[in-house]
Each structure stands twice: as structure tokens, then as C-alpha cells.
Amino acid sequence: MTMRNMLDCDPQSIPLEHIDVSQAELYEHDRQDAFFTRLRAESPVHRCAESAFGPYWSITRFDDIVAVESDFETFSSEPNILIADQPDDFEVRSFITMDPPEHDSNRAAVQGAVAPQNLKQLEGVIRERVGQILDGLPVGETFDWVDRVSIELTTQMLATLFDFPFEERRRLTRWSDIAIATPELSGSALVTEEQRRAELGECLQTFLGLWQQRAARPEGFDLISMLARGEATRDLPSRPMDLLGTLMLLIVGGNDTTRNSISGGVVALNRNPEEYAKLRANPGLIPNMVSEIIRWQSPVLHMRRRATRDVELGGQTIREGDKVVMWYISGNRDGDAILDPFAFRIDRERARHHVAFGFGIHRCMGNRLGELQLRLTWEEVMKRFEFVELVGEPVRTRSNFIRGIAELPVRLHRRH
């Protein structure tokens, strides 16, 4: 089987049936937009017969994505929400790969940790930490914003939510980075499958140790204590692959997404200086800008479903058992749902109307925490710096699942 490399193809002239948007290199080089624009116009529900991940349908329009998300009976999240299948002998589970009713009780066990009521308590702590991180940055010299700010901030937050040993927090970053970073799972080449299993095994062992401590002092409000108390989750240690799946979900969900949106905002503002000027003139736009940054970055590229019956969508017949992939990066550029979708506008009307969090019962659980971290980051940045200047090209992640920024060289200019 020979497959075309999309980077060598002209998105305007390639025959529709040859388009394969599962190739991670597209996202590494930020070349996906023209392919998705073509699909939305000419083949919005599109079947790719041959890919590294087998045949799959692409759902590319905003409204179709919402329709698929809303119908969990027809479009199941089992057995996996990545376009890739998991290896048979290393299959993790968590509520993101469950349908109701199992999904509901498992999600309910941890949802409270990131509910807005709890976040209100956390706001002061997060703001203080953002301030400390920003005050420790060098001014006037080039450094990597991803490592010093985006990763540091989100990893500190994650360590707090798990009540994980603070000085060991970068282990969480590493587990987040490697969770699905193999060629087979996401087109990445960060680790081999063997290496991934070994490191995730360490992750599981570490958390089993924490679990034992927490189960003995059941009053904690960290995620592990909540899982240890939850009726549907308290037996997770006896189901290690379910425990590992839940940990991976919480670690990736609470880390990669916000991290890449913090980085993506710097890129977007540098590419759109008139928007940066609006922000300097009116920092009150920050809450609205946060939604626009999340839409612009679309840190989760896709979610996958499996058809449980034959179903018509967009004039196509999807067959029972087919993979159905919702491309959030495409829904968030759909001109039928979003006015002038390729423009980054921090004062956009109805900026919250984006698909980056997903919709339906699997809608992002930590959406308000992500928004809070982004808002506080930009509020504190604007107090200190006139300009976070991008001084080189961002290095993007090779993955068809996470739209990531791995390195971002910047230079800070202090406020006058």
C-alpha cells in the first residue's frame, strides 16, 4: 500500500478521494487549512479509504460536528476517541471512551474538582503563581516561552489539582507528552510503543502509591482523593488499565490543551499586530480574547466516534462500525458558522461559539479552568510587558490529535 504524502500534494487539485487529513506532518507544518477548506466546500462528510489508521470518515463542518457530538447513541465513543485504534494488549479506558450510563457516573466522580465554584477558590493561587513565573523571566533576551511559561504554568496547576509532589511536577509534563506520542497512535515520533509503555507503567506505579496515601485520608479535594471516594471509581486500582486511562485523560486534558493555547495566543497576537494594539488599549477584552485564542489554536485537532448503525449524514451513508472523525480545527474555520473565520479578532462577537471544547456529554470537563488560566496569564502579562515579541518561527508538534507548539522563541519588552 502506497500512500500519498499530503505535503507533496496541491490541496486545490488533488482528487478528493486522495485527501488524507490524518497525516501528522500536515499539522507539524501548519498546512491543514487549505485541505479542510476544500473538504468543507466540496465533500464535507468525506471518506478516506486508505490511511495509516485505516478507512475513516471526516466530519468538517461546524453544524455536522455538533450533530455527531449530540447523538451518542449513533456515534459511540467506544472503544477509542483517537483516529487510531489502541493496541489490543495495552488498551486503556476512561470516561472519555465510555458511553452513558457508564460514562456519567465515572465523569461525575471528578467533575467537581474543576467546577466553577472550586475554581473561584483557586483563582488567587493561580494569579500569584502566574505572577511569580512572569517575574522570573529574563527581559530583553531570547528564551523559550513554551518551557518557561506555558509548560511551567499548566504543570504547576496540574500538580496542584492532583496534589502531586511539587518538585517532581515535570514528570507530569513528560507523561502528558508521551501519552499518545507514537507513530501508531498519533503520527508522532517522540517515543516508541515500547518506551511509551515503560514510562506509562512508571506513571501508574507512582499514582498507585499516591492512591494508597489518599485512600487513607479521605477528606482531600484533589483529583486522586475524589477518585478514591467516588462510587464508580473507588475500585480503579483493581482495574489498572482503567486507572491508567483515567490518569492519562486528566493529565493530557489538563495540560496539553491549555499549554498550547497559552503559546498559541502569543503567535496569534504577533501575527495580528492590530489586535495586539487593541489589547494594549483595552485589557478588558481579555475574557473575550481567551475564547478567540482557544478557537484560533484549536488545541485538540479531532475526536473520533464509531457508528453503531448505518446512518445518513451530509448525503453520505456511513456504515455501522465505521470510524467517524470530527475535525475541530476545521469546524472552527467554517464560514457558515463563524464570520470571517480565518481572522483573529479579540473583540469578535459571540467568540464563545466555537467547537474547540466539543459539544454534547463529552464536552471538555476542564473548559472553565482552561479559560481561567488563559485569562489570568494575559491579565498578568499585560501588567508587566508592553510586548511579548516572537523572534523566530514556532516549532510545531507532529501529531494528528494535539495541535501543539513545542518551542516558541520570544523576547520581552517591559511596560514603559
Next chain:
Amino acid sequence: MPSVTYITHDGVPYAVEAVSGTNCMQAAIDNGVPGIDADCGGQCSCATCHVIVDPAWSARVGPPGTAENGMLGLTPERTETSRLACQVTLDDGLDGLVLHLPEFQM
């Protein structure tokens, strides 16, 4: 023209005149009532137009449908009379309806 009063979590009332056939989410958005995000745009696919129906009106408004019930499950502020405003269509029988807004939308 049924009228609806939205009462914010801080207790501020917003009285709105709406056209019959409009849903309570749209009526709030069209009239600038704060506290309703309406992220999905009225397709019962998020829970960001959560409202708590005043007990005096809950029988007339009725219970949530199945899909709506699933989405309401995502919000910790859910009560006995919670609904998604996008799923409550106004008619003259609901003239005078009172809806309370939660502190947060999920």
C-alpha cells in the same frame, strides 16, 4: 407577547418582552441579559444556558427531555427545576415566566 423575567444570581431582575415561539435562550441573548453564554447556539449540545425555573412555574414549563437531561448532568448547580433555556419555547401560556440564573455556566 409573553414577558419573561430573568433574575441573576445576585438578584438583579431583567424583564424581557419576547415574541411567541422564541426560546428563552434566544430571548435572553436578544435582550442582553447577562449570565447566559449559549455556546452551542441553541442545539441542546452544551449546558451554558442553564436556568432554574421558579417553582411557581415549573409545572407549566415541564421537565427536561432526555438529551437535555444528559446535558444538565454536566452542571453541579443543577436543581429540581433546572432547564436549558434553549429548550423552553415561549407562548402566551408562559406570559409572566420567572427564571433564575445560576452563579456559573459550565
